[in-house]
Amino acid sequence: MVQNIGKCTKWPPLMSGVLERGDRIEILVDKADALSNTAFAFHKRSTTLRRTMWWKNQKLMFTLTCSFFIMVYII
Numbered sequence: 001m002v003q004n005i006g007k008c009t010k011w012p013p014l015m016s017g018v019l020e021r022g023d024r025i026e027i028l029v030d031k032a033d034a035l036s037n038t039a040f041a042f043h044k045r046s047t048t049l050r051r052t053m054w055w056k057n058q059k060l061m062f063t064l065t066c067s068f069f070i071m072v073y074i075i
């Protein structure tokens with residue numbers, strides 16, 4: 001009977017290790033979820049910025065083209 005008690009004392013360290021590992025996995029899952037949300041927000045902002053910059057470039061090209069034709073017409 002005493003030998004059985006000696007064997008049972010090994011369980012608490014093993015169980016605490018399993019519980020710690022479970023806690024670390026939960027933390028890792030939370031961090032992965034936060035990273036996914038951040039990546040989604042970054043994608044949305046970068047898409048908006050890309051469209052804004054494209055329109056800005058189109059306006060600039062239109063202005064330069066009109067200026068060029070006006071200068072050619074004057075000369």
